[in-house]
Amino acid sequence: MNTILEMRGITKTFPGVKALSDVNLTVGEGEIHALVGENGAGKSTLMKVLSGVYPYGTYEGDIVYNGETQKFATISDSEEKGIIIIHQELALVPLLSIAENIFLGNERATKGVINWPVAHSEAEMLLKIVGLDKPTGTLVTNLGTGQQQLVEIAKALSKEVKLLILDEPTSSLNERDSEALLQLLLEFKSKGISSILISHKLNEVVKVADKITVLRDGQTVSTLDCDKTEEMENKIIKDMVGRELTNRFPQRTPEIGNMLLEVKGWNVYHQVHADRHLIRDVNFNVRAGEIVGISGLMGAGRTELAMSLFGRAYGQKISGQVELRGEPIDVSTINKAVANGLAYVTEDRKEYGLVLENSIKINTTLSNLEGVSKGIVIDDNAETRVGLEYKKKLNTKCSSLMQQVVNLSGGNQQKVVLSKWLFANPDVLILDEPTRGIDVNAKYEIYAIINQLAQEGKGIIFISSELPELLGMTDRIYVMNEGRMVGEMPTKEASQEKIMRMIIKDKG
Structure with a gap:
């Protein structure tokens, strides 16, 4: 296999901090190369060096691409060479169409005038390649997260990508959309496109990667050939954290008490489109000291349910009753929800949590x-x-x-x-994707905190798109689909297959 990229001895220093120290990375043509490490290990910094976000002269070391030493001054310089980075926070304009987003900054124009028929025609061809069956005039705001990710990839393809960098591409996707995206990477590989995949989801890394480079504390720890065995994840984790991590989930002996929170007949309509009934007659409960999971595919309504309960932070025409310890409570505003013992950890910590x-x-x-x-x-x-x-x-x-x-x-x-x-000392803590985008060691620490809160008698509502996480952390699981609760089971009786079967049966 020919080499498309070599990063040699990359060192990057910020005031008082050495973010990267003598890092090496080699990527072959048509190779899927995973880059893994704990948060703060230097993965994103290394990719910013490669893509020109940190320009030549601000770091030490060499970038050799297609046999030539590169001195990228801007991200445009790297894009001209076919190096395209897709960040975790998607860079799309919600109120522009798919076609407008794909060619934004790369317009199909003659003498300064955009040729819209050509733009839409080319956009349609790109959407076929990535498998997105939507009209090119559709506004991005009307697409789901997985579909927006495909628009970003189509945008990369429009720039004749040769090396595609994806930073946590599946962190916001459900398992079905994640699987589709991974299959797309394998298709690109068959066409000779190289990919660098940054991900904390090690099962996905092992599934598609040819090689894996592990960073720890800004240094290259190892580069592994991915052998697809069950032991591979354990090898990666050991190199990431510098020790064996025998259990992904901390041990806990549940001490479940009396009924704490009950939600009865909960209905929510769309924030903007008042005729769209999003949450339909939902009933569920949580006991003191219990961790209750809510599972479902993207768009099932889990986040809308959580936000509407937390002071009506989402939705309109909301009806139903919330009881705490058998007494009705007022959750009509965020202040009242907090005063009555609810707390909500949002799935988007950067936008809404901090x-x-x-x-x-x-x-x-x-x-x-x-x-x-x-x-x-x-x-x-x-x-x-x-x-x-x-x-x-x-x-x-x-x-x-x-x-x-x-x-x-x-x-x-x-x-x-x-x-x-x-x-704020809540009685009930609603956790919406609490470990999204964080590494295995940090996840373990968050899990331990959640267990401790349950041990103290708090009620925990745990929303997650990662079924292994729900199976490893909860006492009981509800399954949501299209705004309704379609199933409930003790976690000890649950499996990924049973959960998916409930969803598919409901769809059927």
Whole structure:
């Protein structure tokens, strides 16, 4: 196999921090090469060096692409060579069409005038390649997350991609959409396109990768030939964390108490389209000390259910009843929901869970300012004490409480979100994709925190698209499909097959 890319001795330093130290990476033509490591290991930094986000001269080492040493000054320089990066946060404009997004900045124009028939015709051909059956005039805002990911890939193909970099491409996708995306990578491989896949989902990495490079603390630890055996994931984890991780999920002996939360006859209509009935007559409950999972495919309504319960943060024409310890409670606003013992950890921590430019200290106390105030004045000493307490309790890795959360790794950002809500001392904690985009070691720490909360008698609602996570962490699982609860079972009786069968049976 010919080599398309060599990154030799890449070292990248930020003020006071060496993010990359003598990193090496070699990718062959038509190869799927996975890049794995814990949050903060340097994966994204390395790809930003490769793509020109960090230009030549700001790092040490060489990038050799197709046999030539490259000195990319901008991301446009790398794109001209066929190196295209798709970031975890998709760079699409929601209110533009599919065709407009595909050719944004790369317009099909003559003398400054866009040729729309050509644009739509070429976009249609690209959509056929990626397997997206949608009119090219469809607004991106009307597409699901998996479909938007396909638009991003079509956009990459429009630039004649030779090396495709995907940063956590399946982190927001359900298993069906993830599988389709992985199959697409295998198709690209058969056509000679190389891919660098960054992912925390090691089962997916092992499934499609030819080689795997592991980074730890900004250094290359190993490059492994992917042999598709059951032991492969364990080898990767050992290299990632520097030790054996024998159990993915911490041990717990459930102590389940009395009924804590009951939701009865819950109905929600779409936030914008008032005629779309999203959540239909949903009933479910959670007991004290119980971790209850909610499973379902993308679009099943899990997040809409969670947000509507949490102070009607989503939806309109909401009806139904919420009871805590047998008594009706008012959850009609976020303040009332919090006051009545609910907390919600959003699936999108950067957009809704944190104030990124603020410090860890400020973010930690946001949901309970009364707890650190004297009258209407915040007590800085009390705020510091609380910040230090939760930093220690959750083992948040940071330089100081004054560090901006935007500069933390994904796992540590999630710990700050959890700190914020734990300080509010809720009775029921709704966790929406709580481990999305974080590595196996950080996941384990988050799982341990969740178990501890259940041990303290909290009720936990655990929403996840990763079925192994639900099976490993919960006591009972509800299955949602198209806005309805279509099944319920004790986790000890559950399996991935049973859950999918409930969904498919409901669709049938």
